[in-house]
Amino acid sequence: MKFAVIGGTGLIGSQVVKNLNAAGHEAVPHSQSTGIDVVSGRGLGEAVAGADVVVNLTNSPTFGEASLAFFQTSMDNLLAAAQKGGVGHFVILSIVGADQVPELDYYRAKVLQEDVLGAGPVPYSIVRATQFMEFMDAVLSWTADGDTVRLPATPIQPIASKDVADAVAEVAAGAPLGGIRNIAGPEVFSLDELGRITLSHKGDGRTVVTDPTAGMFAVVKGDVLTDKDAYLAPTRYADWLS
Secondary structure, rough: EEEEOOOOOOHHHHHHHHHHHHHOOEEEEHHHHHOOOOOOOOOOHHHHOOEEEEEEEOOOOOOOOOOHHHHHHHHHHHHHHHHHHOOOEEEEEOOOOHHHHHOOOHHHHHHHHHHHOOOOOOEEEEEEEEHHHHHOOOHHOOOEEOOOOOOOOOOOOOOHHHHHHHHHHHHHOOOOOOOEEEEEEOOOOOOOHHHHHHHHHHHOOOEEOOOOOOOOHOOOOOOOOOOOEEOOOOOHHHHHHH
C-alpha cells in the first residue's frame, strides 16, 4: 500500500513512516520542509496523489485559540485533496479525553479536527493517545520557579511515542475504523508524582510542590485523561526513563 504521511518528519510521523516502510509498504513523509502547506493547500494534491491512505500528523503551531482555525482549515484542505485523489482511508492522531476538557483551546481544536474528519467524505480512523512520555520535560518547565516545580495531582497515563507510532501505523494499514481507538500507557500516575520520579531519575534536586492551580493540566477534572479500557501499550515509564 502507499501512504502519504502528512507531518511525516516529526516525533510520531517519522516513526510511522519507518514502521510502514519496514512492513513492506511505501510511506512517503510530507511536511513544510518537503514543500507542502496544509493551511494554504500548497502541494497537497501532489502529496496525496496515488496514495491509498493519508495519515495526518500535522500539529498547530500554537496551543491557543488560533489552533481551532488551523485544524479547521488544514482538515478541509487535506480532505478535499484526499477525496479528489481517491484516497480510501484517512487517519488522524488525537488525545484521550480531549472532549472532556473544553476549557483548553487546543483540546477543543482536536475535537473539532475529529468532527471535521467524521463528517468528511473519506473513510476514516481516529487514534486517541494519552500524554506522551516525551513531553514531561516541557510540562516541568512550564511551572518551574527557582528550586521548585509546581504541579497539580492530575491523573496521567503516560505513553511512549514509539508505542503511539506503532499503534498509528497498525491502524493505518488496516481497514478504516469509522471511529476511535484509544491507546494508553500501562500505568497511571498523578502528575506531581510523575514530576518527582522524573526529577529524581535525572538527579535534579528541585522540589515538586503539589499545586492544584498550576499549569494547563490544572483545569482537568478527575481522571478524564486516562482510560483503563484503552489498548495498553507495553512501555513502562521507568523503562522509558532508563
